[in-house]
Amino acid sequence: MLVARRLGKRYGEKRVLRGIDLELSRGGFLVITGANGSGKTTLLRICAGLAQPTEGRIERDAERAQVGYLAHEPLVYRELSALENLELYGRLYRVPERRERIGMLLERYGLWDVRRDRVADYSRGMTQRLALCRTLLHDPALLVLDEPFTALDESGAALLDAQLAELRGERTLMVSTHDPGRVASLATARLELAA
Amino acid sequence: MTYARDVGALARKDLLLELRARDTLPAMLLFVVSTFVVFHFSLPAHPSRLAASGLLWVAILFTALLGLGRAFVPEREQRVLDGLVLAPCDRSAIWLGKSIATLAFLVAAEVVALPVYALFFRPLSGAAVLGVALADVGICAVGTFLGAMAVTTRARELILPLLFLPLAIPIVIGGVGSGAADSPGRYLGFLVLYDLLFAVVCWASFEYVVAE
Numbered sequence: 001m002l003v004a005r006r007l008g009k010r011y012g013e014k015r016v017l018r019g020i021d022l023e024l025s026r027g028g029f030l031v032i033t034g035a036n037g038s039g040k041t042t043l044l045r046i047c048a049g050l051a052q053p054t055e056g057r058i059e060r061d062a063e064r065a066q067v068g069y070l071a072h073e074p075l076v077y078r079e080l081s082a083l084e085n086l087e088l089y090g091r092l093y094r095v096p097e098r099r100e101r102i103g104m105l106l107e108r109y110g111l112w113d114v115r116r117d118r119v120a121d122y123s124r125g126m127t128q129r130l131a132l133c134r135t136l137l138h139d140p141a142l143l144v145l146d147e148p149f150t151a152l153d154e155s156g157a158a159l160l161d162a163q164l165a166e167l168r169g170e171r172t173l174m175v176s177t178h179d180p181g182r183v184a185s186l187a188t189a190r191l192e193l194a195a
Numbered sequence: 196m197t198y199a200r201d202v203g204a205l206a207r208k209d210l211l212l213e214l215r216a217r218d219t220l221p222a223m224l225l226f227v228v229s230t231f232v233v234f235h236f237s238l239p240a241h242p243s244r245l246a247a248s249g250l251l252w253v254a255i256l257f258t259a260l261l262g263l264g265r266a267f268v269p270e271r272e273q274r275v276l277d278g279l280v281l282a283p284c285d286r287s288a289i290w291l292g293k294s295i296a297t298l299a300f301l302v303a304a305e306v307v308a309l310p311v312y313a314l315f316f317r318p319l320s321g322a323a324v325l326g327v328a329l330a331d332v333g334i335c336a337v338g339t340f341l342g343a344m345a346v347t348t349r350a351r352e353l354i355l356p357l358l359f360l361p362l363a364i365p366i367v368i369g370g371v372g373s374g375a376a377d378s379p380g381r382y383l384g385f386l387v388l389y390d391l392l393f394a395v396v397c398w399a400s401f402e403y404v405v406a407e
Contacts, residue, residue, distance in 0.1 A: 050277055051407045065283035075278035078210070079215040079270055090202045092282035094197075118215070134278070 001026050001061045002047060002142065008055030009042050009183055020056070027169045029186050032088045032176040040176040041072065041146055043078040043193070048173055060142065062172070065093060065159065069132030069142030070148050074131035078120040082111050082130050085119065086137060093138035105133040109159060124151040133158065143167065145175045149182065201284040204290025204294035212269055216236055218267045223304040227258040228311055235315040247316040248374040252367045254308065255327065262300050263338035266293055267346040278339060280405050289336065290339055290401040298335040305331070312398055319374065326373025330366045337362050340397035345402050365389050
């Protein structure tokens with residue numbers, strides 16, 4: 001469960017978020033929309049535990065280990081391979097049966113054949129697929145996805161659609177997107193941020 | 196044991212990154228050897244023991260600074276630090292893993308640099324080499340900590356030397372003393388104390404550097 005009351009965030013003089021109230025029960029699916037610069041990423045960073053609000057409060061029942069965060073950047077090392085990146089994260093997240101889980105995700109997201117290639121040689125879409133594998137690796141209870149469909153081709157987006165449908169109800173999901181229609185059928189709540 | 200495995204995995208990752216990208220070590224090697232060559236031709240022949248020791252420490256310190264400035268570049272480029280910070284491992288493991296990797300690069304540069312120094316200037320005593328080894332630990336502990344602080348700022352190239360160089364003054368005093376004093380024991384003891392004190396402070400407070 002995630003509850004935020006009167007949430008606000010300032011960077012110096014600049015106010016990025018103001019008076020956000022939200023309540024998301026376990027298994028809920030929140031879609032966040034808003035124009036560029038409306039504070040979607042900041043809100044998601046706060047919900048993931050990467051940033052602290054300057055006003056209001058937030059309560060989350062998921063611990064750090066149970067949060068899966070997909071950012072604009074893939075959060076992977078470009079000079080390492082997909083396998084090496086996921087091995088590192090798997091170790092740090094204490095993923096049980098790490099090898100099997102990594103293999104399963106790489107297969108599912110179509111990266112198995114290029115698992116030993118450097119991420120620097122991947123296309124933007126392949127890197128986004130790897131970022132999704134990283135986010136899902138430790139089977140998190142709370143998934144915070146910042147524009148997850150960015151750079152994915154049709155097959156990648158279809159894979160993500162299927163994954164989200166699978167996780168819906170079992171995991172708590174927060175997804176920011178510029179295409180709310182894509183996840184409208186899955187959403188249990190919607191938040192629109194004003195610029 | 197889990198902590199040690201985390202540190203090992205993080206340090207190994209940095210070594211692997213350097214092996215692939217070759218960004219840091221060649222630059223450090225080139226810098227330190229060029230510095231000695233420049234000093235060799237610009238100083239009078241047979242400089243005093245104190246002067247020679249002083250230039251060794253100037254070269255070591257700035258070579259280390261070069262490596263420290265690049266230490267968190269891979270984490271900054273893809274914001275990987277966010278991913279590491281979210282992991283449930285103890286955050287100090289990030290600092291320790293990075294410090295060990297930076298220490299490995301610095302030692303590798305010194306394996307070449309110290310014989311070059313001995314060739315151009317004067318042979319190094321056992322105490323001086325021990326002083327360099329002890330100073331390396333302090334340099335990497337403090338420098339990695341400050342590198343993590345600087346990486347989140349806009350003027351990171353400026354912030355790191357501004358913070359690091361004043362904190363490195365005791366290392367220079369201990370290092371020069373261990374190489375030039377008649378009884379280097381107390382200077383070596385001073386370096387051990389510096390290493391212990393700053394390693395504990397950095398280890399305990401790294402959490403607050405990477406958490407917003």
